[in-house]
Amino acid sequence: MKQIKIRAPRTVDTTIILPASKSISNRALIINALSQSSSYPDNLSECDDTRVMVKALMSKEGEEIDIMAAGTAMRFLTAYLSVLPGSDRIITGSERMKKRPIKILVEALRKLGAEISYVNEEGFPPLRIKGKVLIGGSIDIPGSVSSQYISALMMIGATLTDGLEIKLTGDIISRPYINLTMELMKQFGATAFWKDEATIKIEKSQYKSMPFYIENDWSAASYWYQIAALSQSAKVVLPMLFADSLQGDSKVADIFDMLGVKTEYGKDYVTIAKKSDVITEFNYDFVNQPDLAQTFVVTCSLLNIPFRFTGLQSLKIKETDRIEALKKEMIKLGYVIHDTEDSILWWNGERVEPSYQAIDTYEDHRMAMAFAPAALFIDKITINNPEVVSKSYPRYFEDLKKAGFIVEEVE
Numbered sequence: 001m002k003q004i005k006i007r008a009p010r011t012v013d014t015t016i017i018l019p020a021s022k023s024i025s026n027r028a029l030i031i032n033a034l035s036q037s038s039s040y041p042d043n044l045s046e047c048d049d050t051r052v053m054v055k056a057l058m059s060k061e062g063e064e065i066d067i068m069a070a071g072t073a074m075r076f077l078t079a080y081l082s083v084l085p086g087s088d089r090i091i092t093g094s095e096r097m098k099k100r101p102i103k104i105l106v107e108a109l110r111k112l113g114a115e116i117s118y119v120n121e122e123g124f125p126p127l128r129i130k131g132k133v134l135i136g137g138s139i140d141i142p143g144s145v146s147s148q149y150i151s152a153l154m155m156i157g158a159t160l161t162d163g164l165e166i167k168l169t170g171d172i173i174s175r176p177y178i179n180l181t182m183e184l185m186k187q188f189g190a191t192a193f194w195k196d197e198a199t200i201k202i203e204k205s206q207y208k209s210m211p212f213y214i215e216n217d218w219s220a221a222s223y224w225y226q227i228a229a230l231s232q233s234a235k236v237v238l239p240m241l242f243a244d245s246l247q248g249d250s251k252v253a254d255i256f257d258m259l260g261v262k263t264e265y266g267k268d269y270v271t272i273a274k275k276s277d278v279i280t281e282f283n284y285d286f287v288n289q290p291d292l293a294q295t296f297v298v299t300c301s302l303l304n305i306p307f308r309f310t311g312l313q314s315l316k317i318k319e320t321d322r323i324e325a326l327k328k329e330m331i332k333l334g335y336v337i338h339d340t341e342d343s344i345l346w347w348n349g350e351r352v353e354p355s356y357q358a359i360d361t362y363e364d365h366r367m368a369m370a371f372a373p374a375a376l377f378i379d380k381i382t383i384n385n386p387e388v389v390s391k392s393y394p395r396y397f398e399d400l401k402k403a404g405f406i407v408e409e410v411e
Helices: 022-034 048-058 071-082 103-111 147-157 175-187 218-230 248-257 290-302 313-317 322-332 365-376 386-391 396-402
Strands: 003-007 011-015 088-092 115-118 127-130 137-142 164-169 192-196 199-202 233-239 261-265 269-274 282-285 307-310 338-340 344-347 381-384 406-409
Touching (some): 003 365, 022 048, 022 071, 022 147, 022 175, 048 071, 071 088, 071 103, 071 127, 103 115, 103 147, 147 164, 147 175, 147 199, 175 192, 175 199, 175 248, 218 248, 218 261, 218 269, 248 261, 248 269, 248 290, 282 290, 290 307, 290 313, 290 322, 290 344, 290 365, 322 365, 365 381, 365 396, 386 396
Parallel strands (some): 011 233, 137 164, 282 307
Antiparallel strands (some): 003 406, 088 127, 115 127, 164 199, 192 199, 233 269, 261 269, 307 344, 338 344
């Protein structure tokens, strides 16, 4: 088992070039492929999720597509392969991927006429997909499912003969990711809009092949905000982040302002710095930014800020069950985290004697990245299988070293 120990500097003053946005990269790749472009967008993310997407799009007919642990790729490619006439492909993934449900997306695509069958267990990958021209029409899908299901359907909607109308039932989570998909579709020439608060309309249209530059990743920025919040003194410059970003996780700047981190926007960069005023209790609905939950659970606990975080229903079906993983790992640091209704995490200040055992990462990149900054409070924090960061931020630990952290591999 690979393991590292991390020691933190007293102060942080650095400039960090973050990876390109994974969310934008993966959407732009699918839309770009549907435009039949012969080139790729510029500044693609170098993360695992995007690399497997590129490899899949370059693969030849007859080859099995293995997207490993990339949930985004599984969902987006399932829809994409469904609209490639004459294609007959099997798409599979890691053992964890074979346990992640995909039935809702498959059923929606089948209603549109897609030919998809389960290779093994009903409702889960691997899938066999025979591509064909789909007519389109109107479908209903729960708004509480992963927004990636919805985005997958949206992106192929423009290619359907009659276009597509998606009616979202119940509560709608991760709306910013849906809006991100819609705006990218528009930039590539599609006609897509909210018909009403719960209905998305996509007209039959031809995507345009065009040059496209991908901005850097606000989700990756969240760990540097965390470092600033936990540091005694910090100043971090993050190039190629923008105040008007389409990324939903750009909200991290506003949220961390409440935890003592100030953001200043330049023309093509942001500067974040430690400030003095911090709230004493934190209640927040993460329904639109679920990927930030781990970062804030760790940060608030270490800052001794009781919290109640809602809107976390999608955490159960991520790379791991993030709710259970957070509870198990935080207790190693002495913090007793509670959950309610599979969608709420809360901490009332309850503590136990910490064991300081190594943090397990559960094949989840965000577990590794959210716990590493705890070294600012805990001497020589240890993390198991840190290589999982390659899923979204391959240079994370190298960037920590650049900022003055000592990262040592345990023999």
